[in-house]
Amino acid sequence: MKRWAWLCMLCLAFQANAGGRDHAVGTLLKTEGLSADPRAGSQSMATLERGERVEILERQGGWLKVKARQITGWLRYLSVKHGEMSKSGVDAGGILSLAGGRAGTGEVVSVAGIRGIDEEQLKSAQFNEREYAKLEGYGVSREVAQQFARSGGLRARVVEYPTQPVAVSQPQGIPR
Amino acid sequence: MRKWGAILVLFAAVAMVVPMVYAFELDLKRLGDALKGVTGKKSDSSAQGLGLDLNDVKNVLTAARISEQDEIRIGREIAGNLLGVAPLVEDAALQQYVNKVGRWVASQSERPDLPWRFGVIDSTDINAFAAPGGHVLITKGLYRLLDNEAQLAGVLGHEIGHVVRKHHLDILQKSSMIDIGKDLVKDRVGGGDVIKNLIGNGAEICARGLDKNAEYEADRIGMILAARAGYDPYGLADVLQAIGHVAKDSSSIRLLFKTHPLPDDRLLRLGEAMGERLDTMTDVLQLRERFYRLKN
Incomplete structure (x- = not known):
């Protein structure tokens, strides 16, 4: 009997988890037009307001395919905050893998209850010779790094730094 | 009167040169020569005659450039x-x-x-x-x-x-601009470890x-x-x-x-x-498979 109860609970938990993944939710960080296609200058089908919720369907490069107000379209990846706004925080590991376009691993990040690195520790820190020597020892040359990159299929390319934007929006909280 | 004028000119010259040193890492020897030119005198002693030690000027300027x-x-x-x-x-x-x-x-x-x-x-x-x-x-x-x-x-x-x-160097310079250059120079000559005293506990x-x-x-x-x-x-x-x-x-x-x-x-x-800067990038990789997973 007890075993059945456990199984039921497991199933429920699994379903709840899967449900959350299928309908990833996002919140707009700024007011933006819902584009018909994932490219700049494409037709805007509606203007979505900052703080408005959308359903995230997929990601393509710097764009997210979303559904909002019964319309499906595209928003800039950097204009949408992923996930529900929740006070307790959500499964960050899952969110990350979703952002990468993959199903989540379901790993829950457990960080509560352990003392973090704080100001006091940093102020009273003592130099650690042994660990510093280890850090130095792990360093690799440019050539080794290049070889490593090549083996992964990475190809260096020219991308200019952006100039600092002239007009920046004032940071504001998102209405809940 | 002429003495005050010379001091003013020297002061103006230093004020003009400090940001230049910071931006272009101007050579100090050339700066020293330039100052000599401004004061119209021939040697360091002339600056001392004005009540200014050229070495002090140099130290202030050194603060802005950390090797x-x-x-x-x-x-x-x-x-x-x-x-x-x-x-x-x-x-x-x-x-x-x-x-x-x-x-x-x-x-x-x-x-x-x-x-x-x-x-x-x-x-x-x-x-x-x-x-x-x-x-x-x-x-x-x-x-x-x-x-x-x-x-x-x-x-x-x-x-x-x-x-x-x-x-981080910017922050350090803003908080102790003069001392840093001065003491690092001393440190190089003396071979001692002054850095610790300079930045306090580094991790702070x-x-x-x-x-x-x-x-x-x-x-x-x-x-x-x-x-x-x-x-x-x-x-x-x-x-x-x-x-x-x-x-x-x-x-x-x-x-x-x-x-x-x-x-x-x-x-x-x-x-x-x-903006649209990265829109045209293709063949970019995430390399999820190669990512090293923690053992525990």
């Missing part, structure tokens, strides 16, 4: 102290992996030949630290949030940005944090360096998303939120800065 060698020494002190708070994770394969990714990303920066060192430190805190001269440390707590190599590249790229733009700077604009700049650099390295440039944004979902009151993220702008603002700023 790469000194930069590395300052960074060593900060990184070594951080390692005193949290040692490296005992996993050689992990540390080697992070160094390869980090060095590849740093190779795309304007300072590819610094002695770059990367490490994962044993702390459940969610944070990453940079120290001058090419030192980058990321906590195990932050590493655990990552899901692919592009995200790691983005995080390391942000820290590399702090090093490349000398954000990590608790104080940098200004917000330095963080936004590091975000932009991190994203661009990852892109240059061939990674999906949105890896850093993925991580900012994840950080935004860690409970705000969690002790593991307290220091990061104290020293950085909130993730939402960082995403917005990135969006404004990047």
Whole structure:
């Protein structure tokens, strides 16, 4: 009997988890037009307001395919905050893998209850010779790094730094 | 009267030259010569005659330029102290992996030949630290949030940005501008370790944090360096998303939120800065399969 109860609970938990993944939710960080296609200058089908919720369907490069107000379209990846706004925080590991376009691993990040690195520790820190020597020892040359990159299929390319934007929006909280 | 005039001219000359030295790392000997020219006298003694010691002027100016060698020494002190708070994770394969990714990303920066060192430190805190001269440390707590190599590249790229733009040195200079140059010069001559006295406990700077604009700049650099390295440039944004979902009151993220702008603002700023810039990038990789997973 007890075993059945456990199984039921497991199933429920699994379903709840899967449900959350299928309908990833996002919140707009700024007011933006819902584009018909994932490219700049494409037709805007509606203007979505900052703080408005959308359903995230997929990601393509710097764009997210979303559904909002019964319309499906595209928003800039950097204009949408992923996930529900929740006070307790959500499964960050899952969110990350979703952002990468993959199903989540379901790993829950457990960080509560352990003392973090704080100001006091940093102020009273003592130099650690042994660990510093280890850090130095792990360093690799440019050539080794290049070889490593090549083996992964990475190809260096020219991308200019952006100039600092002239007009920046004032940071504001998102209405809940 | 003429004496006061000369002092005024000298003062004006110094005021004009200081920012130039800072920007272009002007040679001090030439500066000394220039000052001689301004005062119309032939030697250092003339400056002394005006009640000014040219050596003092030089020391003030030296403060604005810290050599790469000194930069590395300052960074060593900060990184070594951080390692005193949290040692490296005992996993050689992990540390080697992070160094390869980090060095590849740093190779795309304007300072590819610094002695770059990367490490994962044993702390459940969610944070990453940079120290001058090419030192980058990321906590195990932050590493655990990552899901692919592009995200790691983005995080390391942000820290590399702090090093490349000398954000920590700026803070140090602002807080003790005159002493730093003076004492580093003394230190080189004397061979003693003055750096410790100069920056106090090095790790303290990590608790104080940098200004917000330095963080936004590091975000932009991190994203661009990852892109240059061939990674999906949105890896850093993925991580900012994840950080935004860690409970705000969690002790593991307290220091990061104290020293950085909130993730939402960082995403917005990135969006404004990047615009359409990265839209045409193709064949970028996330390398999820190759990403080194923690054993525990």
